[in-house]
Amino acid sequence: MTRHLGIVGGGLSGLALAHRAVQAGVRVTLLEASERFGGQLSSVRDDGFVVELGAEGFVARSEAVPALARALAIEDQLIGQLATTSHRWDGEKLVALAPGEAAEALSFQVARADKGSGIRTFMGGMQAVTDAVVRALEGHVHATLQTRSPVRALACAASGSAVLLDGDARASADVVVLATSGASAARILRASAGFGSDVRSAAEHVGAAQTLSSVTVTLAFRAEDVAHPLDGTGFVVAEPFEGFRACTFISSKFSPRVPEGHVSLRVFFRPTAEELHAEVPWAERAARVLGKVLPLRAAPVRAWVSIWPHALPVFTPEHREAVAKLSAALAPHAVFLAGSAFHGSGIDAAVRSANDVAEALGIR
Ligand SMILES: Cc1cc2nc3c(=O)[nH]c(=O)nc-3n(C[C@H](O)[C@H](O)[C@H](O)COP(=O)(O)OP(=O)(O)OC[C@H]3O[C@@H](n4cnc5c(N)ncnc54)[C@H](O)[C@@H]3O)c2cc1C
Structure with missing residues (x-):
């Protein structure tokens, strides 16, 4: 079995793998490029609001995420949806959809059976799960976890089969797992010594794979300023305009997400390539497009914008x-890939991918 595992990337997949490895007695060094752990799981708790900047929840049929929650002793924080009916904005009115139709309309890349089964999350937001891993591993004798530590290259060390992780921090390990985006993995491998043309050419293909970008804006209103019952999970936009694709009625879908007397709605945009590089007033745009669908009596009291360039891989x-x-x-170089950039979109796929890599490494 692996003795020292190096993990590049502190999103859900890297952290889930780290947790499993440490539980099995494997030494882990995990290096995360950004200033925080969690990757695409990013929850803000602010003045009584719980706001998701990244993923909202995982497919309700998932077994892998509840199993991880159990291992982290946070299973009691799991919650399901309060509302289940989704709608479509047809340009004039909201029309109720059959289960699964909204997921189909948004081209969610999950198993057909998962569409229409709803999602689950954690009371304090999805980041609760990555926070719990970090809490469990910080200070653990077998675990070294570092943020602000981008890995730029790998190199096979002169002695034995160790792989050197090279960047702002340096570490060597018996086995390295890249739990990053496809583009990041390709950049690392392009800059690495000791790999043949087979690795380089496959890495270029993975790095060049199509991705989608997302911008989301969560708007908070005083409840009396939205003259609509918000009875449902939200709506998809039949003919997207100004990039506006969908809206989730967060405060109707999950409890508790807002302070007394408030509601929150999350607006989803698909930005153009130009908009990703421009100063777009997303919060104002969100309030404006939402006002075309829902009767809003006043401006939002708060807004949270999150921009995710090239975050979502397309599984062609x-x-x-x-x-x-x-x-x-x-594989012959003791380097593995984990995460939803490689093994399927979404939270459930990220955890299953981490579990599969653990199995392949004999970590049980
Ligand atoms: C807006 C949005 C909404 C979403 N909604 C949902 C949802 O409702 N349900 C669902 O199932 N999924 C959803 N997803 C997708 C889901 O969040 C992801 O599939 C999952 O969180 C990916 O986890 P990961 O660990 O594989 O990758 P990531 O979370 O991307 O983690 C990769 C990590 O690697 C780090 N990294 C990159 N390069 C380096 C380097 N060179 N050195 C060190 N570290 C590096 C990154 O900083 C990052 O922290 C959503 C995603 C977005 C963006």
């Missing part, structure tokens, strides 16, 4: 094939 057959080729080319 070509991307799956490139990932399979890259995984096969990396």
Whole structure:
């Protein structure tokens, strides 16, 4: 079994793997580029509001996420949806949809059976799960977790099979797992010594895979300023305009997410490439487009904007094939891939991917 595991990336997949490895007695060094752990799980608790800047919840049929929650002793914080009916804005009115139709309209890349089954989350937001891993591992004798530590390259060390992680921090490990985006993994491998043309060419394909960007704006209103019962999970926009694709009625969908007397709605945009590089007043745009659908009597009292450039991988057959080729080319070098950039979109896929890598490494 692996003795020292190096993990690049402190999102859910890297952290879930780190937790499992440490529980099994494996030494772990996890290096995260940004100033925080959690990656695409990012929850803000602010003045009684619980706001998701990243993912909102995981498919309700997931077994992997509740199992992780159990291992972290936070299973009692799991919550389901209060409302289940989704709607479509047809340009004039909101029309109720059958279960699964909203997920279909938004092209969610999850199993057909997961569409329409709803989602679950944690009382304090999805980041509760990555926070719990960090709490469990910080100070653990077998775990070194560092933020602000971008890995720029890997190198096979002269002695034995150790792999050197090179960047702002340096570490060596018996096995390295890249739990990053596809583009990041490709950049790291491009800059790395000791890999053949098979790794380089597969990495280029993985790095060039199509991704989607997302901008979300959560708006908080005084309840009396929204003249609509907000009875449902939200709506999808049949003909997206100004990039506006969907809205979640957060305070109707999950409890407790707002202080007394307030409601919160999350507006989803698909930005254009130009908008990603421009100063777009997203909060104002969100309030404006929402006002075309819902009768708003006053401006929002708070707004939280989150911008995710190229965050969501698109799982075409070509991307799956490139990932399979890259995984096969990396395995002899004791380098593995984990996470939803490689093994399926979403939270459940990220945790299952971490579990699969653990199994492959004999970590049980
Ligand atoms: C707006 C939004 C909404 C979403 N909603 C949902 C949802 O409702 N349900 C759902 O199931 N999924 C949703 N998702 C997707 C879900 O959040 C992701 O699939 C999942 O969190 C990915 O986890 P991960 O660990 O694989 O990757 P990430 O969370 O992307 O983590 C990768 C980590 O690697 C780090 N990294 C990158 N390069 C380096 C480097 N060189 N050195 C060190 N560290 C590096 C990054 O900083 C990052 O922290 C959403 C995503 C977004 C953006």
